[in-house]
Amino acid sequence: MGDLEERINAWHDQIANMTPENLEARRDVELVIAKLDDGQLRVAEVAPSGEVIVHDWVKKAIMLLFRLHGLEKSEAGPFEYLDKLELKYDYERRGVRVVPGASARRGSFLSPGVILMPSFVNIGAWVGPGTMVDTWATVGSCAQIGANVHLAGGVGIGGVLEPANAVPVVIEDGAFIGSRCMIVDGARVGKGSVLGAGTILNPSIPVIDAATGEEVSRGHVPDYCVAVTANRRREYPGGEFFLPCVLIIKRMEQGETHDKVALNSLLREHGVAT
Ligand SMILES: CC(C)(COP(=O)(O)OP(=O)(O)OC[C@H]1O[C@@H](n2cnc3c(N)ncnc32)[C@H](O)[C@@H]1OP(=O)(O)O)[C@@H](O)C(=O)NCCC(=O)NCCS
Numbered sequence: 001m002g003d004l005e006e007r008i009n010a011w012h013d014q015i016a017n018m019t020p021e022n023l024e025a026r027r028d029v030e031l032v033i034a035k036l037d038d039g040q041l042r043v044a045e046v047a048p049s050g051e052v053i054v055h056d057w058v059k060k061a062i063m064l065l066f067r068l069h070g071l072e073k074s075e076a077g078p079f080e081y082l083d084k085l086e087l088k089y090d091y092e093r094r095g096v097r098v099v100p101g102a103s104a105r106r107g108s109f110l111s112p113g114v115i116l117m118p119s120f121v122n123i124g125a126w127v128g129p130g131t132m133v134d135t136w137a138t139v140g141s142c143a144q145i146g147a148n149v150h151l152a153g154g155v156g157i158g159g160v161l162e163p164a165n166a167v168p169v170v171i172e173d174g175a176f177i178g179s180r181c182m183i184v185d186g187a188r189v190g191k192g193s194v195l196g197a198g199t200i201l202n203p204s205i206p207v208i209d210a211a212t213g214e215e216v217s218r219g220h221v222p223d224y225c226v227a228v229t230a231n232r233r234r235e236y237p238g239g240e241f242f243l244p245c246v247l248i249i250k251r252m253e254q255g256e257t258h259d260k261v262a263l264n265s266l267l268r269e270h271g272v273a274t
Contacts, residue, residue, distance in 0.1 A: 004028060005057045012060035012164070018067035026068045032061035036124060037088065039109040043124045043142040044168050052144075052188070056164035059142060062107065062124050063161060085123060108139075111147070119151075122159050128173065140184075146173035150261070152197070158184030172223070176261040187219040194258045195221065196228030200244055206232065207246045216248070226250035226258055 011018065011025040018025060035041040036058065043062075044054045069084040086106040091098050096110045101118030104110060108121045111129040121127065121139040128147035133139060137151040140159025151157065155177050160168045167186035171177060175189045178197035183189065187201040195201070203219035207227065221227050230247035233240060252258065 004031060008032060008057050008061045008064070011064055012057075015060075015064060015067060018064060020068055020070045022068060025064060029061045029064045029068055032058060033065060033107040033123075036062075036107045036109060039111070039126070042109070042126050042144070044126075044144050044170070046144070046170060046172065052167050052170055052186075054165055054167055059124065059161060059164045062141065063164070065107070065123070088121075102133075117153075124161070124168075125159075140169065142168040144168055144170045146171055146175065146191070148174050150176045152177060152179040152181075154180040156180075156182040156184070158182070158187075158202075160186060174257075176258065185219075189221045190223035190225065192224045192252065192254070192256065193221050194226045194261055195246075196226070199227065199229040199246055201246055205244060205246055207248065208232070209248045211248075211251070221246060221248070224252040224254055224256060226252065 007028050011028065032041060041058055042055065043058050044052055047053050066084055071082050071084055074081050088104040088106050088108060094110060095112030097115045099117050102116035104116065104121035105123045107123040108125040110127050113130040114127050115132045117133060117135040119133045119135065119137045121133065122141040124142035125139045127139065127145045128149065130148040131145055132150045134151055134153045136153055137155040139145060139157045141161050142159060143157045149171050157169050160166045169183050169186060170188045172189060172191040174192040176194045177189065178195050178199065180197060181195050181199045183201045185202045187203055189195060201219060201221065205219055206215045207217045207221055208215050216222060225248045227246050227248045230245050231242035232245045234243050
Protein backbone atom coordinates (compact mmCIF):
# COMPACT_ATOMS: atom_id res chain seq x y z
CA MET A 1 0.00 0.00 0.00
CA GLY A 2 3.18 2.14 0.30
CA ASP A 3 2.84 4.39 -2.76
CA LEU A 4 -0.86 5.00 -2.32
CA GLU A 5 -0.31 5.82 1.36
CA GLU A 6 2.42 8.31 0.48
CA ARG A 7 0.30 9.97 -2.18
CA ILE A 8 -2.70 10.30 0.16
CA ASN A 9 -0.48 11.85 2.84
CA ALA A 10 0.86 14.30 0.24
CA TRP A 11 -2.65 15.22 -0.99
CA HIS A 12 -3.76 15.69 2.60
CA ASP A 13 -0.91 18.16 3.19
CA GLN A 14 -2.64 20.33 0.57
CA ILE A 15 -6.21 19.63 1.69
CA ALA A 16 -7.10 23.32 1.92
CA ASN A 17 -6.51 23.69 -1.85
CA MET A 18 -8.37 20.55 -2.94
CA THR A 19 -11.40 20.92 -5.22
CA PRO A 20 -13.44 18.44 -7.30
CA GLU A 21 -11.32 19.47 -10.31
CA ASN A 22 -8.25 17.74 -8.87
CA LEU A 23 -8.75 14.50 -10.79
CA GLU A 24 -5.45 12.89 -9.82
CA ALA A 25 -6.19 13.21 -6.11
CA ARG A 26 -9.74 12.03 -6.75
CA ARG A 27 -8.48 8.87 -8.42
CA ASP A 28 -6.25 8.00 -5.45
CA VAL A 29 -8.95 8.78 -2.91
CA GLU A 30 -11.53 6.73 -4.84
CA LEU A 31 -9.15 3.78 -4.76
CA VAL A 32 -8.94 3.96 -0.97
CA ILE A 33 -12.74 4.29 -0.66
CA ALA A 34 -13.27 1.25 -2.92
CA LYS A 35 -10.88 -0.77 -0.74
CA LEU A 36 -12.68 0.38 2.42
CA ASP A 37 -16.00 -0.52 0.85
CA ASP A 38 -14.78 -4.06 0.15
CA GLY A 39 -13.08 -4.51 3.50
CA GLN A 40 -9.56 -4.66 2.03
CA LEU A 41 -8.59 -1.65 4.14
CA ARG A 42 -9.69 -0.58 7.60
CA VAL A 43 -9.44 2.74 9.40
CA ALA A 44 -8.50 1.00 12.65
CA GLU A 45 -8.15 -2.45 14.13
CA VAL A 46 -7.38 -4.14 17.42
CA ALA A 47 -3.85 -5.61 17.37
CA PRO A 48 -3.13 -8.97 19.02
CA SER A 49 -1.63 -6.95 21.92
CA GLY A 50 -5.09 -5.43 22.50
CA GLU A 51 -3.95 -1.98 21.38
CA VAL A 52 -6.09 -0.10 18.84
CA ILE A 53 -4.03 0.70 15.74
CA VAL A 54 -5.30 3.66 13.71
CA HIS A 55 -4.33 3.86 10.03
CA ASP A 56 -4.50 7.61 9.88
CA TRP A 57 -3.69 7.85 6.17
CA VAL A 58 -6.94 5.98 5.42
CA LYS A 59 -8.84 8.51 7.49
CA LYS A 60 -7.08 11.30 5.62
CA ALA A 61 -8.47 9.85 2.38
CA ILE A 62 -11.99 10.12 3.85
CA MET A 63 -11.40 13.75 4.80
CA LEU A 64 -10.14 14.43 1.28
CA LEU A 65 -13.24 12.81 -0.21
CA PHE A 66 -15.44 15.57 1.23
CA ARG A 67 -13.24 18.17 -0.50
CA LEU A 68 -13.06 16.33 -3.81
CA HIS A 69 -16.78 15.77 -4.26
CA GLY A 70 -19.38 18.37 -5.09
CA LEU A 71 -23.02 17.94 -4.10
CA GLU A 72 -25.01 15.57 -6.29
CA LYS A 73 -28.73 15.06 -6.38
CA SER A 74 -30.22 11.59 -6.07
CA GLU A 75 -33.78 10.36 -5.68
CA ALA A 76 -35.49 7.27 -4.38
CA GLY A 77 -39.21 7.18 -5.08
CA PRO A 78 -40.64 10.39 -3.68
CA PHE A 79 -37.53 11.03 -1.56
CA GLU A 80 -34.81 13.44 -2.67
CA TYR A 81 -31.26 13.71 -1.32
CA LEU A 82 -28.40 16.12 -1.92
CA ASP A 83 -25.05 14.83 -0.77
CA LYS A 84 -21.37 14.52 -1.63
CA LEU A 85 -20.99 10.83 -0.86
CA GLU A 86 -22.58 7.81 -2.45
CA LEU A 87 -24.59 5.17 -0.65
CA LYS A 88 -23.55 1.56 -0.45
CA TYR A 89 -25.22 -0.92 -2.78
CA ASP A 90 -25.04 -4.57 -3.87
CA TYR A 91 -26.22 -6.00 -0.56
CA GLU A 92 -27.24 -9.38 -1.93
CA ARG A 93 -23.67 -10.10 -3.02
CA ARG A 94 -22.40 -8.95 0.37
CA GLY A 95 -24.86 -11.17 2.27
CA VAL A 96 -26.20 -8.21 4.24
CA ARG A 97 -29.90 -7.77 5.11
CA VAL A 98 -31.11 -4.18 4.82
CA VAL A 99 -34.54 -3.18 6.06
CA PRO A 100 -36.17 -0.23 4.25
CA GLY A 101 -35.14 3.05 5.83
CA ALA A 102 -31.60 1.87 6.58
CA SER A 103 -28.68 3.45 4.80
CA ALA A 104 -24.97 2.91 4.80
CA ARG A 105 -22.51 5.11 3.00
CA ARG A 106 -20.10 3.74 0.43
CA GLY A 107 -16.72 3.32 2.10
CA SER A 108 -18.18 1.67 5.17
CA PHE A 109 -17.69 -2.11 5.33
CA LEU A 110 -20.51 -4.48 6.25
CA SER A 111 -19.54 -8.13 6.71
CA PRO A 112 -21.75 -11.02 5.64
CA GLY A 113 -24.60 -11.69 8.04
CA VAL A 114 -24.97 -8.08 9.15
CA ILE A 115 -28.58 -6.94 9.62
CA LEU A 116 -29.37 -3.26 9.26
CA MET A 117 -32.71 -2.29 10.75
CA PRO A 118 -33.65 1.29 9.78
CA SER A 119 -30.34 2.80 10.89
CA PHE A 120 -27.34 4.68 9.55
CA VAL A 121 -23.74 3.56 9.03
CA ASN A 122 -21.23 6.23 8.12
CA ILE A 123 -18.11 6.12 5.96
CA GLY A 124 -15.03 4.38 7.36
CA ALA A 125 -17.06 2.27 9.78
CA TRP A 126 -16.33 -1.48 9.87
CA VAL A 127 -19.05 -3.87 11.02
CA GLY A 128 -18.24 -7.53 11.71
CA PRO A 129 -20.11 -10.67 10.66
CA GLY A 130 -23.47 -11.43 12.22
CA THR A 131 -23.84 -8.01 13.83
CA MET A 132 -27.27 -6.46 14.28
CA VAL A 133 -27.62 -2.69 13.93
CA ASP A 134 -31.08 -2.19 15.40
CA THR A 135 -33.67 0.48 14.68
CA TRP A 136 -32.44 4.10 14.81
CA ALA A 137 -28.96 3.07 15.83
CA THR A 138 -26.16 5.10 14.27
CA VAL A 139 -22.66 3.88 13.60
CA GLY A 140 -20.49 6.96 13.29
CA SER A 141 -17.66 7.45 10.84
CA CYS A 142 -14.71 5.09 11.33
CA ALA A 143 -16.27 3.22 14.29
CA GLN A 144 -15.10 -0.39 14.51
CA ILE A 145 -17.84 -2.83 15.48
CA GLY A 146 -16.92 -6.49 15.98
CA ALA A 147 -18.60 -9.75 15.05
CA ASN A 148 -21.96 -10.82 16.51
CA VAL A 149 -22.48 -7.51 18.27
CA HIS A 150 -25.98 -6.22 18.99
CA LEU A 151 -26.39 -2.45 18.87
CA ALA A 152 -29.90 -2.15 20.28
CA GLY A 153 -32.49 0.43 19.28
CA GLY A 154 -31.35 4.04 19.21
CA VAL A 155 -27.73 3.36 20.17
CA GLY A 156 -25.43 6.21 19.18
CA ILE A 157 -21.91 5.17 18.29
CA GLY A 158 -19.97 8.38 17.78
CA GLY A 159 -17.91 9.09 14.71
CA VAL A 160 -14.31 10.22 14.79
CA LEU A 161 -12.65 11.72 11.73
CA GLU A 162 -10.36 14.52 12.84
CA PRO A 163 -7.61 14.57 13.86
CA ALA A 164 -6.52 11.75 11.58
CA ASN A 165 -4.78 9.81 14.37
CA ALA A 166 -7.79 9.99 16.75
CA VAL A 167 -8.81 6.55 17.96
CA PRO A 168 -12.35 5.59 16.88
CA VAL A 169 -14.96 3.89 19.04
CA VAL A 170 -14.29 0.15 19.25
CA ILE A 171 -16.99 -2.38 20.19
CA GLU A 172 -15.47 -5.85 20.37
CA ASP A 173 -16.90 -9.21 19.31
CA GLY A 174 -20.04 -10.43 21.00
CA ALA A 175 -20.80 -7.21 22.91
CA PHE A 176 -24.40 -6.21 23.59
CA ILE A 177 -25.06 -2.47 23.72
CA GLY A 178 -28.43 -1.70 25.32
CA SER A 179 -31.01 0.68 23.92
CA ARG A 180 -30.08 4.36 23.64
CA CYS A 181 -26.52 3.98 24.88
CA MET A 182 -24.14 6.69 23.67
CA ILE A 183 -20.55 5.64 23.12
CA VAL A 184 -18.31 8.34 21.74
CA ASP A 185 -14.82 9.78 21.22
CA GLY A 186 -12.75 6.60 21.12
CA ALA A 187 -14.44 4.82 24.02
CA ARG A 188 -14.28 1.04 23.97
CA VAL A 189 -16.40 -1.94 25.01
CA GLY A 190 -14.62 -5.27 25.38
CA LYS A 191 -15.54 -8.71 24.08
CA GLY A 192 -18.81 -10.20 25.23
CA SER A 193 -19.65 -7.27 27.51
CA VAL A 194 -23.17 -6.05 28.12
CA LEU A 195 -23.91 -2.37 28.53
CA GLY A 196 -27.24 -1.58 30.17
CA ALA A 197 -29.75 0.59 28.37
CA GLY A 198 -29.04 4.30 28.49
CA THR A 199 -25.34 4.17 29.34
CA ILE A 200 -23.07 7.05 28.34
CA LEU A 201 -19.44 6.16 27.78
CA ASN A 202 -16.66 8.50 26.72
CA PRO A 203 -12.96 8.60 27.59
CA SER A 204 -13.52 10.77 30.66
CA ILE A 205 -16.30 8.68 32.24
CA PRO A 206 -14.91 6.46 35.03
CA VAL A 207 -15.64 2.76 34.80
CA ILE A 208 -15.92 1.46 38.37
CA ASP A 209 -16.02 -2.14 39.57
CA ALA A 210 -18.91 -2.46 42.03
CA ALA A 211 -17.23 -5.45 43.68
CA THR A 212 -14.15 -3.47 44.73
CA GLY A 213 -15.02 0.21 44.26
CA GLU A 214 -11.92 0.48 42.10
CA GLU A 215 -11.88 2.74 39.02
CA VAL A 216 -10.70 0.26 36.36
CA SER A 217 -10.45 2.74 33.48
CA ARG A 218 -11.90 5.81 31.88
CA GLY A 219 -14.01 5.07 28.83
CA HIS A 220 -13.12 1.38 28.49
CA VAL A 221 -15.40 -1.42 29.68
CA PRO A 222 -13.23 -4.56 29.86
CA ASP A 223 -14.19 -7.95 28.36
CA TYR A 224 -17.12 -9.99 29.71
CA CYS A 225 -18.57 -7.37 32.06
CA VAL A 226 -22.18 -6.37 32.68
CA ALA A 227 -22.15 -2.62 33.24
CA VAL A 228 -24.84 -0.01 33.79
CA THR A 229 -24.97 3.72 34.20
CA ALA A 230 -24.68 4.97 37.79
CA ASN A 231 -23.74 8.16 39.62
CA ARG A 232 -20.78 9.16 41.76
CA ARG A 233 -20.72 11.96 44.30
CA ARG A 234 -18.58 15.03 43.50
CA GLU A 235 -17.93 18.05 45.68
CA TYR A 236 -17.66 21.43 44.01
CA PRO A 237 -17.40 24.86 45.63
CA GLY A 238 -21.07 25.30 44.73
CA GLY A 239 -22.20 22.11 46.44
CA GLU A 240 -22.49 18.37 46.05
CA PHE A 241 -23.43 16.94 42.65
CA PHE A 242 -23.79 13.50 41.11
CA LEU A 243 -21.91 12.85 37.89
CA PRO A 244 -22.40 9.74 35.78
CA CYS A 245 -20.11 6.76 35.84
CA VAL A 246 -20.31 3.28 34.42
CA LEU A 247 -20.63 0.61 37.08
CA ILE A 248 -19.56 -2.99 36.47
CA ILE A 249 -22.22 -4.95 38.32
CA LYS A 250 -21.14 -8.44 37.19
CA ARG A 251 -18.16 -10.20 35.70
CA MET A 252 -18.93 -13.13 33.41
CA GLU A 253 -16.72 -16.05 32.50
CA GLN A 254 -14.85 -15.75 29.22
CA GLY A 255 -17.21 -16.88 26.45
CA GLU A 256 -20.28 -16.62 28.69
CA THR A 257 -23.42 -14.91 27.39
CA HIS A 258 -25.75 -12.95 29.64
CA ASP A 259 -29.17 -14.68 30.00
CA LYS A 260 -31.18 -11.65 28.89
CA VAL A 261 -28.96 -11.14 25.88
CA ALA A 262 -29.10 -14.84 24.99
CA LEU A 263 -32.85 -14.45 24.81
CA ASN A 264 -32.44 -11.58 22.38
CA SER A 265 -30.19 -13.63 20.07
CA LEU A 266 -32.68 -16.48 20.16
CA LEU A 267 -35.52 -14.18 19.15
CA ARG A 268 -33.34 -12.76 16.39
CA GLU A 269 -32.38 -16.18 15.03
CA HIS A 270 -36.05 -17.03 14.75
CA GLY A 271 -36.84 -13.69 13.17
CA VAL A 272 -39.24 -12.75 16.01
CA ALA A 273 -37.56 -9.51 17.04
CA THR A 274 -36.53 -8.35 13.61
C1 LIG B 1 -27.87 -4.42 31.93
C2 LIG B 1 -28.94 -5.47 32.01
C3 LIG B 1 -28.63 -6.58 31.02
C4 LIG B 1 -28.83 -5.97 33.47
O1 LIG B 1 -29.58 -7.11 33.64
P1 LIG B 1 -29.27 -8.07 34.90
O2 LIG B 1 -27.85 -8.54 34.86
O3 LIG B 1 -30.33 -9.12 34.93
O4 LIG B 1 -29.34 -7.15 36.13
P2 LIG B 1 -30.60 -6.78 37.00
O5 LIG B 1 -31.79 -6.56 36.15
O6 LIG B 1 -30.68 -7.78 38.11
O7 LIG B 1 -30.15 -5.38 37.57
C5 LIG B 1 -29.05 -5.23 38.47
C6 LIG B 1 -29.10 -3.83 39.06
O8 LIG B 1 -28.80 -2.91 38.01
C7 LIG B 1 -29.85 -1.97 37.84
N1 LIG B 1 -30.03 -1.76 36.42
C8 LIG B 1 -30.48 -2.64 35.50
N2 LIG B 1 -30.45 -2.10 34.28
C9 LIG B 1 -29.99 -0.86 34.43
C10 LIG B 1 -29.72 0.18 33.51
N3 LIG B 1 -29.93 0.02 32.21
N4 LIG B 1 -29.23 1.34 34.01
C11 LIG B 1 -28.98 1.47 35.33
N5 LIG B 1 -29.20 0.52 36.24
C12 LIG B 1 -29.70 -0.63 35.79
C13 LIG B 1 -31.07 -2.64 38.45
O9 LIG B 1 -31.98 -1.68 38.94
C14 LIG B 1 -30.50 -3.48 39.54
O10 LIG B 1 -30.33 -2.72 40.71
P3 LIG B 1 -30.56 -3.45 42.15
O11 LIG B 1 -29.43 -4.44 42.26
O12 LIG B 1 -30.51 -2.35 43.13
O13 LIG B 1 -31.89 -4.14 42.07
C15 LIG B 1 -30.36 -4.96 31.71
O14 LIG B 1 -30.89 -4.27 32.77
C16 LIG B 1 -30.40 -4.04 30.48
O15 LIG B 1 -30.22 -2.82 30.54
N6 LIG B 1 -30.64 -4.69 29.31
C17 LIG B 1 -30.67 -4.02 28.06
C18 LIG B 1 -32.10 -3.97 27.56
C19 LIG B 1 -32.12 -3.47 26.15
O16 LIG B 1 -31.56 -2.45 25.83
N7 LIG B 1 -32.77 -4.24 25.30
C20 LIG B 1 -32.78 -3.93 23.91
C21 LIG B 1 -33.77 -4.78 23.23
S1 LIG B 1 -33.59 -4.63 21.51
